[in-house]
Amino acid sequence: MTQELKVINFMGIRKYTSGFSIILTILAVASIVFQGFKLGLDFTGGTQLEVQFDRPADLAKIREVLEEKQLHSPVAVTFGSDADVMIRTQDQMSIKGREYIAAEIARLGNGASLQDVIRPTREQEGFVDVLVINNLTPDQVAQSGLFDTTRFGKTIVATKDNTTQIAIEKGLDLVYSQHLLKELEVATGASIKLRSSDSVGPQIGDELRDSGGLGMLCAFALVFLYVAVQFQWKFSVGALVGLIHVTIVTLACFTFFQWDFDLNVLAAIIALIGYSINDTIVIFDRIRENFRKLRAVDPIEIVNISMTQTLGRSIMTHVTVFLVMAVLYVFGGELLAGFSKAMMIGVVFGCYSSIYIAANATVAMGISKEDLMPRPKDETEGGADLTP
Incomplete structure (x- = not known):
């Protein structure tokens, strides 16, 4: 039964x-x-970087650098291999680049400041951004050595409306990405190559x-x-x-x-x-x-x-x-x-x-x-x- x-x-x-x-x-x-x-980044917009290390990546040190740079909701994970790292942040690299360059210009003293970032004119074809700077002459720009070709590529310096305008070949997003990779190289002791950089708009x-x-x-x-x-x-x-x-x-x-x-x-x-x-x-x-x-x-x-x-x-x-x-x-x-x-x-x-x-x-x-x-x-x- x-x-x-x-x-x-x-x-x-x-x-x-x-x-x-x-x-x-x-x-x-x-x-x-x-x-x-x-x-997350999918809904707010932000940046995703794919970088390659010449050795197994130290994720703890990478995340420490990202926190020090005050990136918003940073994520660092390996993919494919332990030397390939994906970095995601809700920050736009162009905005972080503008903040970074503004701080660099302010350190020059004499009231120098970044007033604006505008688009290049037709005469400046081939350049990505134009930096409008107050209280900084073209001679002072040359003496400062701030806008070197390694970071900014080719530059054109001109004056307009009592400001100095600097057209740069590399955009501020790329400038800041390179700066971030340099900081990661110093922290990890590794050589890093940027494989791709993708941005998601709001x-x-x-x-x-x-x-x-x-x-x-x-x-x-x-x-x-x-x-x-x-x-x-x-x-x-x-x-x-x-x-x-x-x-x-x-x-x-x-x-x-x-x-x-x-x-x-x-x-x-x-x-x-x-x-x-x-x-x-x-x-x-x-x-x-x-x-x-x-x-x-x-x-x-x-x-x-x-x-x-x-x-x-x-x-x-x-x-x-x-x-x-x-x-x-x-x-x-x-x-x-x-x-x-x-x-x-x-x-x-x-x-x-x-x-x-x-x-x-x-x-x-x-x-x-x-x-x-x-x-x-x-x-x-x-x-x-x-x-x-």
Whole structure:
């Protein structure tokens, strides 16, 4: 004889879990509204440098230099090999270059200062930036030796409107990148080669943020429609409430701890929507099946039976994914840390949401046997009886 299944009374504490979920959601929304996200380079704009060392890179010293230079949210990770390093910062190298040159000019004394950086004229074709400097004559520029060809390339010095204008062949972004690499060479004792430098503008970051938000809304809408077609609209409400809950809680963790929120995290959130609905659909499918089999059983008891039957499968699935994400967090490096953290948090709350949010909300909607009974076939279906 088979052992009778011991049914767990999940719905017996549904009032307490509902109260906990409401409080948790309120706190999560408050954290998102008042704390705000610490947006990463993908959304704020910034610079990514790929550099190559002539020896294994010392990431600790590299990060120390980046902190000393007061770069905003700097990240330094190896890729490909331990001699290839990717440096990411939310600073634009052109802005840091302007600050760096302004400080260099101010150290010349006599009130010298950088007034502006303008675009070259047609007569200055082939040059990238033009520095407008106050209280510094062309003779003083030559004597200072500040604008050497190694750092700035070719230069043209002229006077205009009581200012000295210096057209430089290398842009301020490249000037500062080279300065940063020199500082890294001094700190690490290595020879460094700049392989590439990419800049992301704030406007592109805004477009990525808006597209990501639109992507999440589309995912919610498609899930709602899918569940409504496959099951019943009351199930769709439960599934959508569960997905919104796990999404908000996961996002709130990033605002509360002020972890960087970038495209990898956004990808994890969208992946969580698909992953969480998968577990929810398994539970819903078993509920529908049991509603049709156990017609004399109370709806709440049917939900308890269904979730008990799928509990082992849910635990194994969630634990497996959580362990994989934990390994990815430990060994995946900084670039994948946000993705793995979002997935781990989402897996934990996704398991909770499938049981105590999605199923609970479906029960609260008053799901009944009539909602899930297959439609009776038309008596005339299949052709009329022509027997005399």
